[in-house]
Amino acid sequence: MRGDRLAWLLALLLVLACPVQAPAQGFAGMGTEAQGFAVPQPDPEFVFPDDHGPHPDYRIEWWYLTANLTGPDGTAYGLQWTLFRSALAPGEGPGWDSPQIWFAHAAITTPQAHHSAERFARGGIGQAGVTAAPFAAWIDDWRMAGETLEDVTLTATGDDFAYDMRLQAEGPLVFHGDGGYSVKSAAGQASYYYSQPFFRISGQLTLPGGEVPVTGTAWLDREWSSQPLADNQTGWDWFSLTFEGGDKLMGFQLRQTDGTTFSSGTWIGPDGATRALGDGELSASPLEMTRVAGRDVPTRWRLQVPDRDVDVEVGAINPDAWMHTSVPYWEGPVVVSGSHAGRGYLEMTGYE
């Protein structure tokens, strides 16, 4: 799913230098066509580690990592590290002529506070980029790097926070949709989409109150595409949950202007075996709203996947996990209770 982020991403790029412009208007400049960019095709054949690197012929791409962490006293923390690539034109160019633009978001969420930061960079000059082997993704001093993607270190700093983590994969890559070809709408828009949801993570958080050693699990999403979404979608609610039994669930719903939703997801077994969830197989409904950054955002949800006997409540660890970035949104750690217990991450966009 995070194809929906396509729209959001393009809008973000457009409002970068134009803060008064509403995101929805951003489409005007770009159109909905691929404009010379490559378009994802069915039956993809991924080649690793090459495909962990960038695909400059596609318009947008990201390396999106979220982690649920626990401190020595049992306190729950959330961590986000995301590197986005967005191309003004397909391909690469030398130096400042590169049409590639990079930006990144980093955050730490504690039960009491939410710290976030963002960075921007041009491609072509070395300030930001990704290499597949050895794996390195960086922007400024923020960095995710290691010999392979299965074993990396992760750093980021903001005005009032920093982290230094180590991640090791304990399971296989997981491919969403049809073998990694993830269809986003009836009109046929699609992206390439796979995840590494089996990271074990440990390291140090630096917070205003001092350093905190933490351990936990992390989930990396890799996705790239060229086509934005339809105009009638106002936002989305995206969940990545890890249950105590070892099963995992990725699910999202797109909210549409007519009040209906379009949902999709992937059920992931402890061994990495997947089953795709089609539209309607997953339902999410808000239980409680919180006033955050001047708007009402649902911070407790009821999530049901009847086919898997899932009927759970998903609640934010810190309802105030607002990302004060160029295009703001809600992203933070959650706790799961009900038919299944566990934890995970929630992302919500489009709440005005």
Next chain:
Amino acid sequence: MTAAAIQALWSHWRRNPLQLFTLVAGLALATALWSGVQALNAQARSSYDAAAALLGEGRFDQLVPRSGETIAQDRFVSLRRAGWLVGPVVEGTLDAEGERVRLVGIDPLTAPGGAGPITQAGDAPLQSFLLDRLIFAHPDIAEALARTVTLRVVADPGLAPGTAITDIGVAQSLLDRAGEISRLMLADTQPRGRPPLDRIAPDLVLRPSQQSSDIGQLTGSFHLNLTAFGLLSFAVGIFIVHGAIGLAFEQRRGMVRTLRSLGLPLRHLIGLMAVELTVIALIAGGIGVVLGYLLAAALLPDVVATLEGLYGAQVSGALNLQPSWWLSGLAIALAGTGLAASGAFWRIARMPALATSDARAWSMAAGRRHGLQAMAGALLFVMAGGLVWLGSGLLAGFAGVACLLFGAALVFPLILDRALTVAERRTRAVRWEWFWADTRQQVPGLSLALMALLLAMAANIGVSTMVSSFRLTFTGFLDQRLTSGLYVATDDVAQAATLLAFVEGRADDVLPLLSADTRLAGQKAEILGVRVGPAYRDNWSFIAQDGAVWDRVATGDAVIINEQMARRADLWPGDTLPLAPGRDLPIAGVVSDYGNPIGQAVIGEELFGALFPETRATRFGLRTQAPDALREALIDAGIVQAGQITDQAALKAFSMGVFERTFTVTAALNVLTLAVAGFAILMSLLTLAGMRIPQLAPAWALGLTRRELGRLELLRAVILAALTLVVAVPLGLALAWMLLAVINVEAFGWRLPMFLFPTDYAVLGALALSAAMAAAAWPALRLARTPPSHLLKVFAHEG
């Protein structure tokens, strides 16, 4: 009734068109001078602001190369990857069909504080800016630039004049500076845990934000000049307006009495008169603003040249004024009219309904007020003195100047009266006794015009003394500082070594110029290291000194500081200055350092080397008898490029050329203020001429010919102007002293020594006398040609 009242009020102006003209012209001139000067200042300020706002020069700290002009682009990337939030800027000059274009390249993604004009580039600003390789340019160079480059140029009046901005990649290729950066801007907030700058970038220097754009501070003195002129001119104009309104209202007393007797309520009448004055003020203000615009447009080229030459400040050569400027011109005209008319309104309001009307009563009453006025004037003098001695801050300085000027204006009629009384007593001949008595009797009617003349002359003397003193001091200062024949700035230590080897034996003396930025006595400051020698010993003069200054500096036992630091930190010879931890040195001397906003300490070369072992000299002064030959030899041998050498003589000639420009502006304003004052005298004399027939008729009947009467009128004008001049000279000098010793110190931290220019004052006096004579010529001629029948009519009702 209202219509009738309006008609009656208007009929006064119809019968006295000259009075109406005086009122409108006086107000228009006052507004014109004020708003013209404001326009010049506003234009310059908006140009500075545009430069500072766009490039973040005023707002952000910057990293600049310790030596040379260039930072490698890799250095930008390595700083970013070390966690420093910096944005690169490349800057250079392009020649576009003979126009000098300052081309600035930025990276919109990392520029702190936003990306300037690229937000206007349509629906997808970033996309257009980067992909279409747009160049935004100030309208004054946009067209020339568009014809020079193949890229799309967008005119943007929000940019600084002569400036174009584009993506850094585009700028690098246009400037032929691939992979090079001129400076780095630092974001206000930086992430935690960065490595210290001196470890990862020892070749870069942090230049704090205020220091990097001090154009406003540097040019402040120049704008202060202009503002002082504008204010004084306005005051002179308002005197004229006050006179005209006062006279008109007095002459309308009869009409007021009649209208009130007919049943028009006083409140209603005053309202109508206020509306009447408002309409006149708006018309006159409108004319004045247009005149002000023309004045500013005429003077702008000189102002632009002055500012650019003096401070390197770029100011657009085309006036580009905000609507608020036009409105403020009208507002000041209205406010001035209100101020000038308040007394007249007050008197009308208090006048008994059936009071008699007597035009002469007004001027006679003015005479009775002399004593009171003089007392008020004396009080203002005391206030001025108090503000100078006890007050602090620029505002107190200006208030002191205002008190001085208005106090003098108020005391002036009494001084005139006394002087004329003395002259009258010393005279034996009846004719001259009558002449002096008649002159004295005219003083009340002329006093406002004479006050205007007094202020105009005093302002001229004051401002020209200030400007001339500044020029003289600055010339001396240039001699003191530009002691070498040639100045050479090398790129790095290697080039410096080549240079030193080359000039060995070719130059008489080599003076390395060492400097380091630091904080001293809690202020931003610069430490200079000098090689003490005749170049310094013979040329530098001290404001204050203690013993053999240079000997003590040479041995590293003492320090010289500049006047700015001395005044701000109250440090003088005998005090000690902590240069570095555990390094307190006594101050041996204080030198003037005009135009420098920050403090400065001068120490010997060896001590500098001990304090700043990392800093090597890259700039040198070369003393030589044949600068041209040495210059050519340096360039021919390929040691340095032409742009790295500055010739002292050329620099001085350039600076002096700039001052001549300043004088053009000052002289033009001088002539204008004098013209306004001359106009005031003319109008007062013309007004009086009609009323004086009854006083002149008996003199004529007793045997004075009309021609003689006319000649006496001329003589009177000259005598009054001369008396005014006698008072204006000390007043002007007092004004100059306050500008130099009070306002300059408050505004810039340095005090200019005051020099006197008697020839200038003599020329000014001659000008003022000529103006008074010219103003009196017409009334005198009219008097000489008055038909005898008019003079006879005076006696018609007698007998």
